[in-house]
Amino acid sequence: AATGPLDLQELELAFADGNRSAGRARGSGRWDADGLRLQLDLDGLRPVLVDARGPRMTLSVPIRLNLPGRPLPGSRSARGSGAGTAGPTQAAGAGPAVAAGAALPALEIQATLEGLLEALNRPLSLQVDASLDADRVELRRLQAASGPARATLAGELVHTPGSAWRVRSQGQVADFDPAPWWPGAAGAWRRATHRLNASWTLDLALPRDAAARPPLQVLPSLQGSGRLALAPSVLAGVPVQGEAEIGQTAAQAGSASRRLRAHLTAGGKRLGQEGQADPYGSGAGGRRRQWW
Numbered sequence: 001a002a003t004g005p006l007d008l009q010e011l012e013l014a015f016a017d018g019n020r021s022a023g024r025a026r027g028s029g030r031w032d033a034d035g036l037r038l039q040l041d042l043d044g045l046r047p048v049l050v051d052a053r054g055p056r057m058t059l060s061v062p063i064r065l066n067l068p069g070r071p072l073p074g075s076r077s078a079r080g081s082g083a084g085t086a087g088p089t090q091a092a093g094a095g096p097a098v099a100a101g102a103a104l105p106a107l108e109i110q111a112t113l114e115g116l117l118e119a120l121n122r123p124l125s126l127q128v129d130a131s132l133d134a135d136r137v138e139l140r141r142l143q144a145a146s147g148p149a150r151a152t153l154a155g156e157l158v159h160t161p162g163s164a165w166r167v168r169s170q171g172q173v174a175d176f177d178p179a180p181w182w183p184g185a186a187g188a189w190r191r192a193t194h195r196l197n198a199s200w201t202l203d204l205a206l207p208r209d210a211a212a213r214p215p216l217q218v219l220p221s222l223q224g225s226g227r228l229a230l231a232p233s234v235l236a237g238v239p240v241q242g243e244a245e246i247g248q249t250a251a252q253a254g255s256a257s258r259r260l261r262a263h264l265t266a267g268g269k270r271l272g273q274e275g276q277a278d279p280y281g282s283g284a285g286g287r288r289r290q291w292w
Contacts, residue, residue: 005032022049036067059115066108106131122147135159150174172199197231
């Protein structure tokens with residue numbers, strides 16, 4: 001006989017700093033022939049009371065986790081997948097169900113956060129729609145808002161046979177103050193004025209040995225292209241504006257040469273660099289120009 005579903009009828013967690021409540025979490029879930037599904041609702045969560053380095057926020061967050069294609073062992077679908085047949089909820093054209101020992105299917109994550117940004121006394125919202133498995137992390141959408149501040153981000157991180165990882169991303173921020181979200185240590189960073197306006201696009205492949213090499217050696221070895229545009233902004237009370245770009249021109253396609261161009265204006269002073277290099281560090285045919 002097939003194994004029936006496994007139900008997690010109620011889960012409750014309480015967070016505290018030892019003296020004060022830092023919020024509660026309540027959840028439920030079900031594991032059956034269709035896969036694993038969990039629902040978790042965070043209420044009145046205050047991260048700063050859990051960890052003093054956390055942001056000063058009060059949050060209410062419903063989180064939904066879905067792990068399709070991983071049926072409960074012993075269920076009718078699990079037995080069918082072991083025989084190479086598709087489970088009842090498998091999408092048409094998706095191929096055979098996941099067999100024992102195969103790579104884990106994607107974990108689907110959806111979360112909608114509503115709360116208060118205490119440092120600015122502003123309501124905030126955050127929406128996340130993502131999935132991940134052994135070879136890929138996909139962020140279909142991340143959207144954050146608090147007052148006039150907005151941030152949007154989408155991207156993916158994919159493991160490919162020809163490189164360690166391939167990174168694709170695009171996004172933008174408007175009137176964004178990073179300090180309430182990443183407060184860091186108490187001091188000038190928290191007290192300073194920040195207002196960032198920027199956009200970016202990335203499509204880069206990291207070399208296999210990227211983790212073992214210094215960042216400046218990895219930079220010319222990147223395959224692909226990337227661009228960051230920093231519109232008029234304020235960082236730590238200083239007016240800033242700039243742009244950075246890395247990649248290949250059409251004439252360089254298929255060659256080892258990489259182009260790097262960047263400039264930044266901060267407090268009326270200008271710093272820039274432009275040049276090209278090859279990923280092996282020979283410098284042959286390279287040129288570089290700097291100005292301040």
